[in-house]
Amino acid sequence: MAATTPVDRQFRDALGAFATGVTIVTTRDQSQHDVGLTANSFNSVSLDPPMVLWSLSKSSLSLAAFAAAKHFAVHILASDQDHLSTLFARRGIEKFANLDLERGLGDVPLLSGCSARFECRTEFQYEGGDHVIFVGKVEKFDHFGRAPLLFHSGRYAVAIDKSRDTPNIDTENAELDSSFSQDFLIYLLGRAHNQLFLELRRDLERHGLSEDEWFVLSILGVSDNRTIADLDRLLAYTGTRVTYELVAGLAAGEFVNIRGAYDPRVVTTLTDKGRRVVIELVSAAKATEGHATRNLDSEEIRLLKRALRTTIRDTDPGPPPSLMGPIHGE
């Protein structure tokens, strides 16, 4: 093989501009060992007869096995199978141990959890520079419909449908919608938050809780036994301060116990009642979230949350000045 020159590198990078799915191609060699490797050089060729192709480096340790094999299987990987892709991209290791295998045509190992799978009879092997092009006739296939793993510019990626409609949210007021709502992230964030919170607010009112009180309870729900100063710092992003009065109000409602008096070092813990209410409200918030995101797929939800977290990190004003000494209310 030629050493990697700058032009090689640039050529590889340019090829990387073509995004592809990721496949694992498997076969069984003449000594009945399972053989498999990661390839993104797969593509469809023919519908009638059904044929697919992929190409394999002439320097591959697996070349002899595929050159001799009558059958191979191509697995199109699902978006959560990047670990399998990475495993099968390595050389000279045992790849099939611990995997849940089925057996296909020609006793070829079949992997599960993928997006689609093609069992092929080797039809042609063509010259292709430093690679051999394998063309297979598809004899069986399965389509599981899972979201695909992508490879682009040397990194794993996921596909998001481009054609899906962006809904109008002010159908009554088209002129507002096009010029204002669509464009302003701060408006979209505020409106989405308010609408999600509307449902939760009803539950809060049933327990006689304010929004600020709910914030305090929800923090204690995941990390109990906090000082007022701690709670204040953790809730700084909400724009409100946690005061002794706020916590004392929760204690009066028997949601929390407090140890010590009128000091930011007062330790607050949930009562049994408080814990029950937190669990109930957290469940209600989760249900609201499920309802609100029912028309987003799991990748879209993951990306939505990732984008929000990136935005939060990049606008974090840092902790507020701490409340030193006794707090005297408002």
Place this chain on the structure above:
Amino acid sequence: MAATTPVDRQFRDALGAFATGVTIVTTRDQSQHDVGLTANSFNSVSLDPPMVLWSLSKSSLSLAAFAAAKHFAVHILASDQDHLSTLFARRGIEKFANLDLERGLGDVPLLSGCSARFECRTEFQYEGGDHVIFVGKVEKFDHFGRAPLLFHSGRYAVAIDKSRDTPNIDTENAELDSSFSQDFLIYLLGRAHNQLFLELRRDLERHGLSEDEWFVLSILGVSDNRTIADLDRLLAYTGTRVTYELVAGLAAGEFVNIRGAYDPRVVTTLTDKGRRVVIELVSAAKATEGHATRNLDSEEIRLLKRALRTTIRDTDPGPPPSLMGPIHGE
């Protein structure tokens, strides 16, 4: 060609599970006409020598041109070139009119605006069922690095980097971060909105404006001349009601003029001062947004907003009960 049978359909669907970029392949036929078509059957084959392949249906009107051509060019399309993909996927139309063309090796037409481009000499033509496999030796290439258009399951898509980190947003409190913040959409929305709003709040305070007053001004900024009832309906999502008192306060500050008194049908219009302040604050909000999203790429911002709009549509409580008759304040 065989008619489409259910198995054909299922096979096509299974092949669609393999996501690919989209290319346009062009050449120049023997009568010096430009020929081109959309193909997603492209792939790399060899690095040394540099070779790529794609396949073309034997029933294609362009087969004779490509079979005879010494050169062809492959264009990997960018995410905003779906219109070109659709244009070049049609049969028997003039595709090159109105396009900005360059000329490549063999006088082949080259398109601009794509993500990468390969100029190839035809090296092999291989049998592939109902398609011919063209293998080209890459003689020149360009890499423009634009985000790619994808094709998956019969639809256009975009690629989002999977490996990018999801930032920790409560680095001081890892236990909160993993169990609470990461998972709750309502928390992420509230915190993102609050942090974006913090900066804008400073500007509002400088003008002596409350958040509710800002909402009213921002609506008037895109659609002036509204009744109080109208404003109230448009701002229902914020959870506050627009009262006569609120609008009268804005009039006292010379941000708006009101015509009529103490009635939901009172018409509110921006003053020149009000309009100046709205423009200033909208610019400040846009600047905040640019800063907050500086680590998201344009596709991520587009998808973030699309997901938020979908969520807003799916949680919209509808207009509030209208405020009939005169309003008597709080």
